[in-house]
Amino acid sequence: MLLSLIIPTHKRAFEVEMLLKSISKQNFPKENLEILLISNLKDFSLRNRLPQWRKQFLKFKYKEVGLKGVNKARNMGIRFARGDILYFLDDDCVLFDKNHLHNLMEAHKNHPDVVGIGGPYKSQNILLGGDKFYHENTSSWICKFVQLDNKTSQLLGGNASYKRSVFDRGFYFNPYIIFGGSEESFNNSIKDLGLLFDKNLWVYHRPKVKGFVFIKKSFQQGRGSFKNRFQFKTLDFLKEEWAFLHGNHTSYYSLLYQFFFKMGYFWEYSSSRKKGFLFKTIRFIFILLKSRWYFFRQKVLLPLIGKLIVPIFGKLIVPIFYKSLWVYGKLIVPIFYKSLWVYGKLIVPIFYKSPPMKVYYFSRYQYYKRIKPIFKKKNIKKSSFIIKK
Numbered sequence: 001m002l003l004s005l006i007i008p009t010h011k012r013a014f015e016v017e018m019l020l021k022s023i024s025k026q027n028f029p030k031e032n033l034e035i036l037l038i039s040n041l042k043d044f045s046l047r048n049r050l051p052q053w054r055k056q057f058l059k060f061k062y063k064e065v066g067l068k069g070v071n072k073a074r075n076m077g078i079r080f081a082r083g084d085i086l087y088f089l090d091d092d093c094v095l096f097d098k099n100h101l102h103n104l105m106e107a108h109k110n111h112p113d114v115v116g117i118g119g120p121y122k123s124q125n126i127l128l129g130g131d132k133f134y135h136e137n138t139s140s141w142i143c144k145f146v147q148l149d150n151k152t153s154q155l156l157g158g159n160a161s162y163k164r165s166v167f168d169r170g171f172y173f174n175p176y177i178i179f180g181g182s183e184e185s186f187n188n189s190i191k192d193l194g195l196l197f198d199k200n201l202w203v204y205h206r207p208k209v210k211g212f213v214f215i216k217k218s219f220q221q222g223r224g225s226f227k228n229r230f231q232f233k234t235l236d237f238l239k240e241e242w243a244f245l246h247g248n249h250t251s252y253y254s255l256l257y258q259f260f261f262k263m264g265y266f267w268e269y270s271s272s273r274k275k276g277f278l279f280k281t282i283r284f285i286f287i288l289l290k291s292r293w294y295f296f297r298q299k300v301l302l303p304l305i306g307k308l309i310v311p312i313f314g315k316l317i318v319p320i321f322y323k324s325l326w327v328y329g330k331l332i333v334p335i336f337y338k339s340l341w342v343y344g345k346l347i348v349p350i351f352y353k354s355p356p357m358k359v360y361y362f363s364r365y366q367y368y369k370r371i372k373p374i375f376k377k378k379n380i381k382k383s384s385f386i387i388k389k
Contacts, residue, residue, distance in 0.1 A: 001105060004034045004083030008073035009091040013045035015206070022094045024056050028101040034059040034083050038073040041066065070157070071173035071182050078167050086167070090158030094124065094204040104161055107198055114194035116162045116187070118155030119201030130214035133253035134207050146197045153191040157183030159203050166190055174227065179217070181224035218257045222264025 005023065009016050016037065023035070035057050039046055042064055054060045061080060065072045074088060085108055087101075097103070107117050120142065123135050138156065145154040160183065173186045187195065209217050270284035351357065 001085060001108075002032055002034060002083040003028070003085050003087060003101060003105060004036060004077075004081035005087045005089060005101075006036045006038065006074060006077030006081060007089050007091055008038050008040070008070045008077070009043075009046070010040040010068065010070075010073075011043055011045075012091045013043065013049065015091045016046065017049065018094055019089065019091060020053055020056070022096070023101075025098055026095060026101045027098050028105075030058050033057065033101070034061070034081065036061045036063065036077045036081055038062075038077045039064045040068050040070075040073055069175060069178045069182075071177055072175050074173045075175060078172065081164075084164050085161055086164060087161040088157060088159075089203070090205070092206045092208070093121075093158055094206065096124075096204050097202075100201065100203070104201055107196070107201065108161070108163065111194075111196055114151075114196045115166045115190060116155055116160060116193075116195040117198055117201070118160035118195075119198050119203065121156065121159065121205035122202045124204040124206060130209045130211075130253050131207050133257065134209045134214070134217070135205065137254075137257065138205075142197070150197050150199075152195050152197040154184065154187045155195055155197065158205065159201070162190075166193065177224045177227045179220035179224060181221055181227075184224075185227070214253070215256070215260050218260035219264035219267075222261040222266075223268040225261070226265045226268040 007016065007019065020035070023033075026033075035053075037046070037053075037060070039062070046062070050062055063076055063080060065076050077088075078086060085105065087104065095101070104117065111117065121135065121138060123132075142152075142154060142156055145152045171186065171190055173182065177185070267280075267284050270286075271280045
C-alpha cells in the first residue's frame with residue numbers, strides 16, 4: 001500500500017526541514033512513501049532546499065497554491081496524491097517513534113471498517129505561556145469526542161490519516177476556512193463512516209504562539225468555528241455562551257483566548273451576509289453589545305436584584321404593606337360600614353319619602369291596577385272573534 005504524506009505549510013522552512021528529517025529516519029520502505037509539500041504562497045527558502053529533499057525521498061512533490069488557507073493546501077495535496085492512505089501532518093510536527101508510519105499503516109489494515117485514523121499531540125519540550133495553553137486546549141478539545149472504544153467524531157488536522165475512498169466519494173476540506181478549526185466540518189461530514197483515535201500514534205507538536213501570534217490564532221479559530229456551524233444558520237453559540245468572558249479561567253492566556261475567540265466568532269457572524277464593510281462593522285458592534293447585555297443581565301442585574309432589591313422588599317415594603325392592611329381593617333372598613341348604616345338609616349328613607357318618588361310609585365300602582373287589565377281584556381275578545389269566524 002502506498003502512503004501519501006501531505007504537509008501544508010506557509011513560510012516555515014525550518015520547521016519543514018525538521019519534520020522531513022524525522023520522516024527520513026522512519027523504518028518504512030521509501031518506495032511506498034510519497035511526500036507532497038504544499039505551500040500556500042511562494043517561498044524561496046523552500047525552493048532553495050528542494051534539491052536536497054528530492055535526493056532524500058524517491059517520491060517527492062512540491063506544489064504552490066497561490067492563496068492562503070490550510071484547507072486549500074490540503075485539497076491540492078489530495079488532488080495530486082496517488083496513495084491508498086493519505087496522511088496529513090502539520091509543518092510544526094515531528095515524528096519521534098521510528099515505527100510511526102509503519103504502525104499507522106498497520107492500524108488501517110487492522111481496522112478496515114473505519115475511514116480515518118489519527119492520534120494526539122505531545123510536547124517535546126517544557127512549554128510555557130501561550131504555547132502551553134494552546135497545547136493543553138487542543139488536547140482537551142479532542143478528548144471531548146473520544147469514546148470508550150476509541151471511536152471518535154473528530155481528529156486533529158495535523159495528525160490525521162484517511163483512506164483514499166473517502167475523497168473518491170467527493171468529500172473535501174472546506175476551502176473557505178482559512179485557519180482555525182479547519183478540519184472540524186470535514187470530520188463531521190464523514191464521522192458516520194467511522195473515525196478512530198489511537199493514542200499510540202502521537203507526534204511531537206511544537207507550537208509557536210506567543211504575543212500577537214496567539215491573539216491572531218485565537219481570533220482565526222473563532223472565525224473558523226462559526227464557518228463550521230454556518231450551515232445551521234443560527235447563533236446558538238451566542239445564546240448558550242451569553243457571557244462574553246465566562247468560566248473558570250486558570251490563566252491570563254485562557255482569558256485572552258476566550259476574548260479574541262469570541263471576537264472572531266462575532267466578526268465572522270456579522271460578515272456572513274454579503275454587505276459593505278460599514279454594515280459589517282455596525283452589525284458586529286450590535287452583536288457585541290447584545291452579548292454584553294446577556295453578560296450584564298446574568299452577572300450584574302440578577303445578583304443585584306437578589307442581594308439588594310429582594311431584602312429591601314422584605315424588610316420595608318412588605319411590613320409597610322401589612323401595616324396598611326391593618327389600617328384598612330381598623331379604620332377604612334369600619335368607616336365604610338358606618339357609611340352603610342348612614343345610607344340605610346338616613347339616605348334611603350329620605351329618598352323614598354321624597355315627593356317625586358311618591359308620585360312615581362302612585363302612578364305605577366295606578367297603571368298596573370287600572371290600565372293594563374283593560375288591554376288584556378281587549379286581546380281576549382279579539383282572539384275569540386277570530387275563532388268564531
